[in-house]
Amino acid sequence: MYDAIVVGARCAGSPVAMLLARQGHRVLVLDRASFPSDTVSTHYLHQLALSKLRDWGLLDRVIGTGVTPIKHLNFTYTGIEIPGFADPIEGIDTVYCPRRTVLDEILVGAAREAGAEVIERFTVTDLVFDGDAVVGVRGREAEGTELEFRAKIVVGADGANSVVAQKTGAETVRHVPAAGFVYYSYYSGLDWGMHHRTGFGEQQFGTWPTNDELNLLAIIRPRERFGEFRADPERHFQDVFDDIDPEMGRELRDAGKREEPWRPMRYPDNYYRRAYGPGWALVGDAGYHKDPFTGWGITDAFKYGEVLAGKIHSALAGEVSMDEALAENEKIRDTESAGTFKLTCSLATLVLSPYYHAVFSATAKSPAYIKKFFGLIAGGYPGEEFFAPHNLEQLYDEVGVPAGQRILTEG
Known part of the structure; x- marks a missing residue:
């Protein structure tokens, strides 16, 4: 009998397993992949994500892979240009975009080092129930051997098509249709730094070193x-x-060389699923997913994975009931992610609403508010403060926006 079984070993699952194992719990991690292996991803680690890696003792390992540091961002949205970078967040003054072949192997290795048992190339096919409560999982190894494992809690960290979510009937409690698709690949011959540029005609490109x-x-x-x-x-x-940028287009044509196949990402819709039930919990994209436009997937996986691990530990330690712990986890996830979810869904349409157009146009004229903008993007400045009407009034005053052109609230 395990204390916890974690289904999925990437950016949400391995941190949950690692943190629980470090608390002395017996943890099993199951993943159909073997590591290192690739997966479609934005790669982007916001400063908040890097602070988590540092706290877990893993940041130096990521930096040691030779991933290029990024200290300046170029953000453009239909003619509004906002270049800059956030102030340090918890001492982090750089961002990185590591390959998932690199990052995920580090995370899986850290879970193993903490004492978690990890079985790769294992496909979970079903859950084991005792009445309404989940008490374990069933699945098969790569060679086809069927196995069953039991635990006090089963965590679904297995992505948008989560088996745990499907088998528990986890309800979708909020849904916003996906707006776009992504194509990406890896290029040599370019030295562009990081750009996030949305042009007219509902199109966007991004570039970042890895x-x-x-x-x-x-x-x-x-x-x-x-x-x-x-x-x-x-x-x-x-x-x-x-x-979007003819000069960059020419340089791409003349100097850029695509080194790997195309990676298309036809993302699922944006959603929140119910995050828990008797004997089970969801984390990462299994429970909450948003468009890749803002690159918050990995950061949120780290952030809410840490929250979930802490709540499960409190229940396993007998401090609260498991139901109370998981309910509090869901409340934190839903409350603290709401602003990012809303902003992401809006920006991902590739057309600014009048509200965001007014706010970002004014932001581009204020060096102080540009710092706040990148703090918002990086996870160090609260959205409720950035978009607070009284703060926007001060911004509009500073840059001289006429009273009749000021939009203080959306809708």
Whole structure:
């Protein structure tokens, strides 16, 4: 009997397992993949995510892989240009975008080092119930051997298509249709730094350096254009860069060399699922997913994985009931992620609402508010403060926006 079984060993599952194992709990981690292995991802680690890695003793390992440090961001949205970077957050003054082949192996290794048992290439096919309560999992090893494991709590960290969510019937409590799709790959020959640029005509490109002196280049387009795009991705990818920034488009054509196959990401819709029930909990994309536009997937996996591990530990230690612990975890997740979810869903449409257009146009004219903007993006400045009407009034006063053009609230 395990204290906890974690289904899924990537950015949400391994931290949960590691933190529980460090508290002395008996933990089993199951994943259908073997590591190192790749998965589609934005790669982006916000400063908040890096502070978690530092606290867990893993940041130096990530930096030691040779991933390029980033200290300046170029954010453009339909003609509004906001270059800059956030002030240090918990001492972190740099961001990184490591390959998932690198990051996930470090996380899985840390879970093992903490004492968690990890079984790779194991596919969970069903849950074991005692009445309404989940008491374990069933699945098969790569060789086909069927196995069953029991635990006091089963954590689904197995992504948007979570088996744990499906088998428990976890209810979707909020749903916003996906707006776009992503195509990306890795390029040599470019030294662009980090750009996040949305142009007119519902198109966006992003560039950021990663491991092995490569740059990840990505585009986002509306979902209904996916079929047309995949018919000739090379041409359409180049077209997005040419349309948004002709100079960068020329450099891509002349100097950029694609080193790996295309990675298309036709993301699922944005949603919150019920995060727990008798004997089970969800974390990461299994419980809460939003568009990749703001790159918050890994950071949220770390943040709420740490919260969940702490709540499960308190229950296993007898401080509160498991139901109370998991209910509090869900409350924290839903409350603290609401602003990021709302902003992401809006920006991902690739068309600014009048409210966001007014706010960001004013922000671009204020060096002080630009710092707050990047603090918001990095997770160090609360959204409720950034968008607070009294703060926006001060911003509009500072940059001279006429009273009739000021929008203080959305809707």
